[in-house]
Amino acid sequence: MARTTTVKDVRGAGWTPWLYLAPALVVLAGLLVYPIYQLGLISFLEYTQAQVSGGEPTTFRGLDNYAELFADEQFWSVLGATVVFAAACVLCTLAVGCALAVLLTRVRALPRTLLMLASLGAWATPAITGSTVWVFLFDADFGPVNKLLGLTDHSWTYGRYSAFALVLFAVVWCSFPFVMVTMYAGIRAIPAEVLEAAALDGASTWRIWRSVMAPMLRPILVVVTIQSIIWDFKVFTQIYVMTGGGGIAGQNLVLNVYAYQKAFASSQYSLGSAIGVVMLLILLVVTLVYLRVIRRKGEEL
Amino acid sequence: MIRRPWRLAAELTALLTAVVVAFPLYWMALSAFKPAGEVQSTQPRPWTLSPTLDSFRRVFEQQDFGRYFLNSLLVAGTVVLASALIAFLAATAVTRFRFRFRTTLLIMFLIAQMVPIEALTIPMFFLMRDAGLLNTLGSLVLPHLAFSLPFAIWMLRGFVRAVPESLEEQAYLDGASRTRFLWQILFPLVFPGLTAVSVFSFISTWNDFLFAKSFIISATENSTLPMALLVFFDTDTPDWGGVMAASTVMTIPVLVFFVLVQRRLVSGLGGAVKD
Numbered sequence: 001m002a003r004t005t006t007v008k009d010v011r012g013a014g015w016t017p018w019l020y021l022a023p024a025l026v027v028l029a030g031l032l033v034y035p036i037y038q039l040g041l042i043s044f045l046e047y048t049q050a051q052v053s054g055g056e057p058t059t060f061r062g063l064d065n066y067a068e069l070f071a072d073e074q075f076w077s078v079l080g081a082t083v084v085f086a087a088a089c090v091l092c093t094l095a096v097g098c099a100l101a102v103l104l105t106r107v108r109a110l111p112r113t114l115l116m117l118a119s120l121g122a123w124a125t126p127a128i129t130g131s132t133v134w135v136f137l138f139d140a141d142f143g144p145v146n147k148l149l150g151l152t153d154h155s156w157t158y159g160r161y162s163a164f165a166l167v168l169f170a171v172v173w174c175s176f177p178f179v180m181v182t183m184y185a186g187i188r189a190i191p192a193e194v195l196e197a198a199a200l201d202g203a204s205t206w207r208i209w210r211s212v213m214a215p216m217l218r219p220i221l222v223v224v225t226i227q228s229i230i231w232d233f234k235v236f237t238q239i240y241v242m243t244g245g246g247g248i249a250g251q252n253l254v255l256n257v258y259a260y261q262k263a264f265a266s267s268q269y270s271l272g273s274a275i276g277v278v279m280l281l282i283l284l285v286v287t288l289v290y291l292r293v294i295r296r297k298g299e300e301l
Numbered sequence: 302m303i304r305r306p307w308r309l310a311a312e313l314t315a316l317l318t319a320v321v322v323a324f325p326l327y328w329m330a331l332s333a334f335k336p337a338g339e340v341q342s343t344q345p346r347p348w349t350l351s352p353t354l355d356s357f358r359r360v361f362e363q364q365d366f367g368r369y370f371l372n373s374l375l376v377a378g379t380v381v382l383a384s385a386l387i388a389f390l391a392a393t394a395v396t397r398f399r400f401r402f403r404t405t406l407l408i409m410f411l412i413a414q415m416v417p418i419e420a421l422t423i424p425m426f427f428l429m430r431d432a433g434l435l436n437t438l439g440s441l442v443l444p445h446l447a448f449s450l451p452f453a454i455w456m457l458r459g460f461v462r463a464v465p466e467s468l469e470e471q472a473y474l475d476g477a478s479r480t481r482f483l484w485q486i487l488f489p490l491v492f493p494g495l496t497a498v499s500v501f502s503f504i505s506t507w508n509d510f511l512f513a514k515s516f517i518i519s520a521t522e523n524s525t526l527p528m529a530l531l532v533f534f535d536t537d538t539p540d541w542g543g544v545m546a547a548s549t550v551m552t553i554p555v556l557v558f559f560v561l562v563q564r565r566l567v568s569g570l571g572g573a574v575k576d
Contacts, residue, residue: 104315118318
């Protein structure tokens with residue numbers, strides 16, 4: 001953007017922007033950049049209970065922690081479970097969110113408002129209370145869902161897949177509203193004239209959807225997809241609360257909970273950090289894709 | 302445009318979906334008001350004829366629940382105020398000035414948003430320990446401040462940019478200093494944006510479970526709500542009435558906050574998307 005000389009240029013902005021930025025930069029350097037550096041550092045050290053409170057010297061282990069991690073079968077199974085679980089959550093969230101966004105454009109004000117309000121309620125619910133409520137809904141003895149389905153004494157948290165499914169319900173329930181609201185705003189932002197013109201030219205509903213609306217909505221869809229991937233990949237609270245810290249014999253562990261358990265339950269801080277680094281790298285890749293997409297959209301930073 | 306039976310079907314689907322989506326919250330509130338016998342009943346009914354405050358009373362009496370509630374409010378409130386101020390200054394810097402590394406900084410803020418805070422629990426734990434902040438509310442305020450800043454700056458940017466440059470030039474011509482412009486002109490104009498941003502900081506802090514669990518270990522008087530809730534939940538025979546009452550108390554502030562800024566939130570997001 002070509003900019004003419006403005007007053008602040010004349011006055012010589014110089015150090016002013018840095019002054020304004022200083023508090024933010026101090027906080028971020030101390031509480032975000034430094035911990036990331038520490039995370040990387042710990043993952044290369046021998047760092048267990050003995051070093052933390054026993055006063056034993058820390059030793060540098062190089063890549064040994066990673067070698068130990070990658071040789072561990074459980075790590076690969078947890079990684080696999082995390083990817084599959086996140087993918088399932090993302091797909092369900094997007095499907096429900098998009099379908100309801102389209103539905104919202106087809107109904108009158110009253111049903112629309114009601115659905116909007118209900119969804120905002122689900123969106124606002126803290127992850128932890130959402131978790132307790134969903135566990136209660138599916139409780140083997142007192143839950144209304146089993147009663148409705150005619151299941152007696154069927155425990156949802158016992159089996160690996162049914163426990164994951166239960167967590168998936170809770171996650172989708174609180175994350176589809178974001179997709180729905182955003183997509184709805186996107187659909188409403190398409191100028192009515194464009195749709196009318198297409199209809200006048202004799203395009204069918206399907207054709208309008210495929211050739212006019214879908215291309216216009218694609219950038220928004222990409223943004224919500226990547227946001228969902230990032231959120232669902234790092235689900236912690238729901239898994240931790242609903243499956244009691246990762247399920248029976250760790251069958252419902254995802255990377256995040258796994259790292260936490262390694263560090264705080266078994267005091268293997270270096271292994272926990274190595275898992276954290278793996279997560280960070282995976283999410284960094286997703287973020288870079290996201291950056292490319294929004295820069296291609298030509299947004300001015 | 303759409304034929305009648307289809308529209309009717311669509312509206313029925315919308316209503317039905319609304320009921321399903323609202324059901325968990327309804328069930329939570331309902332169970333909180335049910336007498337104990339009805340909550341722990343194998344014949345759950347979707348209504349109650351004898352609502353009672355017993356569960357709430359139990360929650361507030363057995364634990365230091367009121368205290369936990371205040372702690373949660375204090376932590377979230379501090380984060381909201383501090384992050385709003387700091388983010389306002391930073392957003393002003395990156396939108397109203399051109400300087401070296403500006404674009405680099407913006408990309409850093411964007412990447413920082415994606416950092417999974419959970420992955421940093423371990424180094425954060427040692428950082429708080431070394432700073433002597435473990436078991437204090439400060440150990441919850443500081444990390445959340447850091448984690449809500451990048452998003453707050455990113456979102457406020459749009460609101461600051463929307464204030465016309467001409468207004469700024471006019472202010473300087475009228476003899477206002479930069480500080481005066483910042484606080485007496487820009488700040489009030491950006492205030493609606495600040496509330497929208499605050500919702501996000503408030504909710505992410507209020508909802509925090511991991512740090513509350515990891516950093517407040519022995520000083521239970523500094524615990525926040527999630528821990529109090531888990532006391533009722535984390536046993537072989539959970540006190541469901543208590544859990545639901547505590548969950549209701551924890552959900553209400555967020556719901557109120559959400560409803561208050563709902564319009565702004567939805568349009569704000571729409572705007573962010575159209576950007």
